Structures are given as C-alpha cells and as structure tokens.
Amino acid sequence: MHQQWHVVRSGHRKGVCEDQREDGGNAYVCRRGGKSDHHPSHQHHPCACSNQALCGRLAAHCLCCVRSQLFEHPRGTGGVFVMEHLDMSSCGSMQAQLGTDLGRLHQHNIGLLRACSAAESRITGKSPSERGGGGDGGNGSGAEGHDDVAVSGVEQFGFECTTCCGFLPQDNTWCASWPEFYARSRLQTQMDMLAENHGDREALQLWSEAQLKIDSFFRDVEVKPSLIHGDLWGGNVGQTATSPVVFDPASCYGHHEFDLGIGVMFGSFSPAFHNAYHKVVPKSPNFDKRTDLYQLFHHLNHWNHFGSGYRGSSISLLRSVAKGL
The missing domain is CATH 3.30.200 (Phosphorylase Kinase; domain 1)
Known part of the structure; x- marks a missing residue:
C-alpha cells in the first residue's frame, strides 16, 4: 500500500x-x-x-x-x-463526551472481570473468595491469546510490551498488586534515573520514606486493572467534527485514577469532563488524596525529561506522599 x-x-x-x-x-x-x-x-x-x-x-x-x-x-x-491524519482541533466542546468515553474505557475490563467471576460462581457454586482468586502469574490475562482476553478480562497490572511516556521506556512486567506495580515499575524507575543523572540526596531521602507509605493510600479500596492511556493531558487529546480523539498513549493496565493525574497537573480538563467521567466511574474513598501520588510520577518524569525546573514540585509531592494518609 x-x-x-x-x-x-x-x-x-x-x-x-x-x-x-x-x-x-x-x-x-x-x-x-x-x-x-x-x-x-x-x-x-x-x-x-x-x-x-x-x-x-x-x-x-x-x-x-x-x-x-x-x-x-x-x-x-x-x-x-x-x-x-485526522482533521481535528483542540478538545473544547466535546470534553463531557471525552469524560464519558474515558469512563467507559476504564470500566470495560472491570466489567469483564466481574462478569467472568459471576459466571464462574454460578458454575462452581463458590464465591470469588472461596475460589481463592485467580491470575496466571504470567501474561496477566487469566487466558491464552487475545480472543480469550476479550472474554475473560485482564487480571493483573502491566502490559504485553514496553511502552514509552515521552521518550523514556516503561517497565510493564505483569504484577498482581497495583501498589507494588506503581511503586516498582513507575516511581522507582524514575527515582533510579534521577539518582544516576542528578544524585539529588533530598529527593532520594524523601523517596526512602515515601515508598513505605504507598500502601496506605489504598486502604479500603479494591483496585482492579483498567486499560489506561497513561499520558492523558490536553496536548494528547483533540476532537474531530464527530468525536473526541486521544493519541500518544503510554498504555498499561492500571488503576483508572492514574489517568486523571497529569490532567490535574496541567489543568487540562474542564468541570464538564470530570463531572461526566465520575457519572460513569464514581469516586472511591480518599480519591482526592491519591491525586498527589499520581501527579508525582509525572513531575518526576518531567524532571528526567526537561531538567531541574521540575525539582521543586517533585520534592513537594514527595514530602506529601511521605506523610501517607
């Protein structure tokens, strides 16, 4: 062609x-x-x-x-x-639709997992807790091949290949725990790069404290994998004459709330977007307190991309996370 x-x-x-x-x-x-x-x-x-x-x-x-x-x-x-090539402009009049569509994307895999669990319960007569959960420990899907994944859903956090946020590769090794995945494969990776390139002692000391508090942000919250964009800010969305459009993803299966972090960082989305999104995906306990946790990755990532102009905001967020809930 x-x-x-x-x-x-x-x-x-x-x-x-x-x-x-x-x-x-x-x-x-x-x-x-x-x-x-x-x-x-x-x-x-x-x-x-x-x-x-x-x-x-x-x-x-x-x-x-x-x-x-x-x-x-x-x-x-x-x-x-x-x-x-799409004939598109900045996303303005369609922000509410973008919020609805993003919510549906985030709920899709969770819905598959619930449906699969309900069907298995009807067949076995056992609840999910009695069955002891699932997860294959390998590709995260609980099934072989993409066709089966489309039916059963993805059970773990990660992705089937390396992805990039900006020009930096991301480790997407499958993991059964979201707090563990986020600490190891997102924040620790960024801190390792900072240690190598900047050797910032204050940042490293704060990270040694903050990483111990990450689990506290997920008390009373059950996190199920959602397919997330991973770098969803105003520069990576637009709209055509008929629909909102997203591009330049840094994809993985992760906590759906992560997709809202960089938008808050840049003030990218309107109240109409957030209201429409939360009609589809209601806020979980301590939602607002996890905002700093998810912004932290993007500030560290910008520090590693663009230099010390993002040091101050990164240090502030590390202090906030180090306090826990």
Whole structure:
C-alpha cells in the first residue's frame, strides 16, 4: 500500500522529518528519524506497540484513537512512524463526551472481570473468595491469546510490551498488586534515573520514606486493572467534527485514577469532563488524596525529561506522599 503513496507536504519539526501523504483518499503523517535519532519509538517498537494495542481495543469502548504503525526505513536510516491524519482541533466542546468515553474505557475490563467471576460462581457454586482468586502469574490475562482476553478480562497490572511516556521506556512486567506495580515499575524507575543523572540526596531521602507509605493510600479500596492511556493531558487529546480523539498513549493496565493525574497537573480538563467521567466511574474513598501520588510520577518524569525546573514540585509531592494518609 505504501508504494502507492505520494507526498502532499514535507518539512521538519524538532529535528524529525515529517511528510503528509495520501493513499487512496486516506491521509497519513509520516515521521522519519535518522541515524543519530535515538528516540526509542524510532529505533524500536514501544510507542508503536502502545498505540496499536490501545487502538485495537477502543472500538468497543467508544473512545477514538489515532491509529499508527512503525516500519523500518527501507534504506536502514532509522524508522518510519506512520500515523493516521485526522482533521481535528483542540478538545473544547466535546470534553463531557471525552469524560464519558474515558469512563467507559476504564470500566470495560472491570466489567469483564466481574462478569467472568459471576459466571464462574454460578458454575462452581463458590464465591470469588472461596475460589481463592485467580491470575496466571504470567501474561496477566487469566487466558491464552487475545480472543480469550476479550472474554475473560485482564487480571493483573502491566502490559504485553514496553511502552514509552515521552521518550523514556516503561517497565510493564505483569504484577498482581497495583501498589507494588506503581511503586516498582513507575516511581522507582524514575527515582533510579534521577539518582544516576542528578544524585539529588533530598529527593532520594524523601523517596526512602515515601515508598513505605504507598500502601496506605489504598486502604479500603479494591483496585482492579483498567486499560489506561497513561499520558492523558490536553496536548494528547483533540476532537474531530464527530468525536473526541486521544493519541500518544503510554498504555498499561492500571488503576483508572492514574489517568486523571497529569490532567490535574496541567489543568487540562474542564468541570464538564470530570463531572461526566465520575457519572460513569464514581469516586472511591480518599480519591482526592491519591491525586498527589499520581501527579508525582509525572513531575518526576518531567524532571528526567526537561531538567531541574521540575525539582521543586517533585520534592513537594514527595514530602506529601511521605506523610501517607
């Protein structure tokens, strides 16, 4: 198919070549990295995998995502990241619809798990607690293959491939515990990078205290895996003439509340978004107190991306988390 494309517009942005191409009436945007471009999404598959895996599961959840595919450059000079071109603008009038759609996405896997548990209870005559729970300890799905996952739901936290938040890869190794996954595979990874690149003693000392309090934020809360976007702020959403659109995900199966953290950080979403979302997903106990916990990852991630301008906010959030509930 790509052999029939023709270039409509070409240029450069932030050191990356970009072409807008057409093929059979469909439009695409191509980002091409060169030999010196070490962005993981150009040389490997994480960002493309994240986009493909997320978009492949959105149709049933009424949340539109920009489709994409990563190809090797035919001359071996990096990668070609091909994205669907949509005529979209910033998300304004459709924020309430975005909130509803995001809530449906977050509830979808939880609904599958509940339905599967109810069906198993009817068959065995035992409650979930009597059965002793589940989880295969491997791919997190409790089933073999994607078709079965679509029926039974995903039981663990993580993802089937490495994904990126910005240009930093994320460890998505499956884990049965969300607090453990979030502390190990999100916060600890960021703190390790800070230790290596900055050696900030105050931050490291506060983290040694904060990590002991993470479990306290989940008292009286049962966290089930939801497919989350992972980097949901105003710069990664838009709208077409018919629906809101999301893009640039940093996907995993995690706590649905995590998706709201970076939006609070940047003030990206209106009261209409939050009200619509919580009509679908009601707030759990101590919801507001977990906001700092989930903002912490994004401030640390920005510190690692952009430097010490985010140190002060990261230190403040580490102090807050270190107090626990």
